[in-house]
Amino acid sequence: MTIPAFFIYDESETGYRFNEDHPFNQKRLTLTVDLLRSLDTLPDQAILSPSAALDEQLLAVHSADYVSEVKLLSEAAPNPEAVNQASRYGLDTEDTPFFQGMHAITSTVVGGSLLAVDTVMSGRSSHALxxxxxxxxxxxxxxxxxxxxxxxxxAIEHAKKQYGARVLYIDTDVHHGDGVQWSFYTDPEVCTVSIHETGKYLFPGTGAVNERGEGIAFGTCINIPLEPYTEDASWLECLEEILNKAIDHFKPDLIVSQHGCDAHAFDPLSHIHCSMNIYKAMPRLIHRLAHQYCEGRWVALGGGGYDIWRVVPRAWSLLWLEMNDHPLIGQVEQDPTLKLPSAWLSQWQNECPVILPTTWLDCTDEWEPMPRRHEITLKNRHIKELAALYLP
Incomplete structure (x- = not known):
């Protein structure tokens, strides 16, 4: 039996947790896996368990002193000198506080993305999530x-070094993919495309359209910073046009995509007003491009998403279903009111602090229309034109 896509997962990854009150809550992984299993769409033979990344793999991107500091702060009782240095390394903030076991669990997360690249580039499968x-x-x-x-x-650096791959990185998180952009800002073998809410109002404040790469890599960094309260049609119009032009120009060997699902209207940490429609449409677009340009080679990663009940499980499940060409995707297309599994809804509703949606897609007809829709669309089209300025 051929596996069209592998699902990289180990329950230990839910241990990537800063504290009980932190918005980054990996219970969303448990909810997603349980939803897929309730649909009988996640067979055991499709699941691969990752091992921790080696230090030498981490050091391909991170500095030795940073990795050393992460290890020291991972101890049950970090020494005072390491704690005093935490601010220098950004590990004492409300957003990213150090926690016990941090190095081990995050190395395993990195190992999962490395395994995804190896799975695809070795030809074991076309896709990996x-x-x-x-x-x-x-x-x-x-x-x-x-x-x-x-x-x-x-993972991208590994794909380059181990397999000589040209990589197109696509970031659909509502927050700019700054860390990946700066990692490859001078590298002509990696093209980064990030669609996000403008940094004028949202962390990390970067991702302007004039951030285009440096030196011989000029033009391989593409940002699409969109206006607050952007809705589905404008978001997808901008992404589709830029991606089609970027991939045709760059001609990658591999697509690595990041699927934060925090551009949804329900997400508490952003101001974009999209629905579940984009989380059906974006994987479909990327899937098509992977087969058209990369012989199907596609590695997909998670990312942000802070409405862990109503948004993340549906969005990430739709991504997995698309990667597998599952017939349920066609059913959702034909019937936007298609119901989620009743067993999954029954299992989690008592624990959920809000009413769970019962359908795969949102009933946007019931949403209050966004003011300034026309003005926002026009501003986004102007940004799209600027983003495409150096694309043929």
Missing amino acids: HLGGGLHHALSNKGAGFCVYNDASV
Whole structure:
């Protein structure tokens, strides 16, 4: 039996947790896996368990002193000198505080993304999904934005060094994929495309359209910073046009995509007003491009997403179903009111603090229309034109 896609996952990845009150809550992994299993769409033979990344793999992206500091702060009782140095490395903030076991669990997250690359580049499967990954904000010597090690950057560097691959990185998180951008800002063998809410109002404040790469890599960094309250049609119009042009120009060997699902209207940490429609449409677009340009080679990672009940399980499940060409995707297309499994809803509703949606897609007809829709669309089209300025 041929496996069209492998699902990289180990329950230990849910241990990537800063504290009980932190918005980055990996219970969303448990909810997603349980939803897929309730649909009988996640067979055991499709699941691969990752091992921790080696230090030498981490050091391909991160500085030695940073990795050393992460290890020291991972102890049950870190020494006072390490604690005093934590601020220098961005590991004492409200967003990214150090926690016990941090190095071990984050190394395993990185290992999952490395395994995804090896699975695809070795020809074992065309696609691989690692939802525990997508920690795109970590810099070479600093943690940031809920991210300790940058698994996406390490995986891309591995694809380059081990397989000689040209990599197109696509970041659909509502927050700019800054850590990956800066990792490859001068590298002509990696093209980064990030669609996100403008940094004028949202962390990390970067991702302007004029950040285009440096030196011989000029033009391989593409940002699409969109206006707050952007809705589905404008978001997808901008992404599709830029991606089609970028991939045709760059001609990658591998696509690595990051699937933060925090551009949804329900997400508490952003101002974009998209629905579940984009989380059906974006994987479909990337899937088509992977087969058209990369012989199907596609590694997908998780990312942000802070409405862990109503948004993340549906969005990430749709991604997995698309990667497998599962017939349920066609059913959702034909019937936007298609119901989620009743067993899954019954299991989790008592624990969920809000009413769970009962359908795969949102009934946007019931949503209050966004004011300034036309003005926002026009501003986004102007940004799209600027983003495409150096694309043929």
